[in-house]
Amino acid sequence: MMIVPAGSAATPAEGLTAMLFDAKLGKPEDFTTDAAGKIALISRGEITFQEKVAHAVEAGATGVLIYDHVDQPGPLNPSIGGDTTVPVGGISKASGIALLNDIALQEKTVTFTVEKLKSATSQNIIATRSPKRGSNHDIVHISAHFDSVPFAPGASDNASGTSVALELARILKSYPIEKELRFVFAGAEEIGLLGSEYYVIRLSGNEISRSLANFNLDMVGTAWENATAIYLNAVDGQANIVSDTAMETAARIGTPSELILYQRGASDHVSFHEAGIPAINFIRREPDTANLEPYYHTPLDTVEYISKERLQEAGELVGASVYSLIRK
Missing domain, CATH: 3.50.30.30 (Glucose Oxidase; domain 1)
Structure with missing residues (x-):
């Protein structure tokens, strides 16, 4: 195999x-x-x-x-x-x-034998909420990929990130906002970030200039005991408005897990970063080693190894961070 x-x-x-x-x-x-x-x-x-x-x-x-x-x-x-x-x-x-x-x-x-598929298709699902007054508002993107790899059910990678993004959409649908909020559920991440790339390259110049931040959720709910830190992965390893806001929010709301700014691509935040949009990938890893859970990309990536508490923690951290930006 x-x-x-x-x-x-x-x-x-x-x-x-x-x-x-x-x-x-x-x-x-x-x-x-x-x-x-x-x-x-x-x-x-x-x-x-x-x-x-x-x-x-x-x-x-x-x-x-x-x-x-x-x-x-x-x-x-x-x-x-x-x-x-x-x-x-x-x-x-x-x-x-x-x-x-x-x-x-x-x-x-x-x-x-390796055969390249030329006619395969995937989908993105985009949900947008705009302020009631005005136009040309700044945009905050929350993204998560919903595909998985062969032989892996995908509970952590990435039903965990998708579920948190869905819950944030449910919660934030009725809150007053002063910036545009977009939820980007991307397909085909596992075969080269294709869904997020497709979405980003079709943004107009005006939309890109108005894009304030991208919060990308990927593997945020693993129950693996060694994954005690939430990594804030930046493509260039540098702090930006997303990581700064998350750090400030964590200190304010008392997020129990350590937050670690880290240089890493390999998820949909890359597509946003390459367009000049400040982006951070939120993901659970083991401190010091940056190891992912042992169930990653295996048949053991099932709901049995998902922590409700860590899903809640990720939702509170990202949700409070996003709201601190879109309410201004």
Whole structure:
């Protein structure tokens, strides 16, 4: 079983057949001239998936298989951060070890096939609330993606963020506001932020200039005990009106979890940031390591591992932060 990340190249229709090259962790020093023309078999860990693939391409590998470094019920779903020139697949630790101990050692060939879908469709759902008086108001966007990955039910990623955004829409529908409020429920986030990108690039210049902030909710309700911090992910790692407002709100309302400003993309806030709109991704992670929950992108991403208390905490933090902006 294999998962193909967004950005992977396709194989020929008959698939890619080649010998395996044990590229260990995929660092530059893990490759030799023998990697050329082979499929690089790489373990997860220490460097990013994007770097692993780039090093394999540089070494002349014709494809990449990345296997997990921990036992999970489903295959690894790597995020490679953009398009690449070779086909890439994610597999489980068990599959990776089996390939190493059998196929690679015996210098056998493997075949894997990647087909690009060209007619798939997705949807965005947009809800807007405008002040009763005036026009050309500043806009505050609350976003959450509602898709998940194959084999993962998606309770945390991202029914948690979607549910909090829906609840905020319900609560804020009757509050007096002085700025425009938009709820952006984006599809196709997991295959390259396509839904949010589609939404943002269709904003007019006037709408972008009026866009004050984007609060992006993603994986805010995990019950994983190690995820004690709410990370405020900024694409450039810099504070902005969203992170500043959240920090001020947390101090004012007594948010129990630590808030950590962190440099990270990989969610729909990237689309807003690239358009010049201040954006922050709210997500739960483990302090110091920034690790995500072990259920991430696996069949164990179920409601059993969702915390009602943490959903409430995220809703109160983001809701109070948003309202402090739209009521002015």
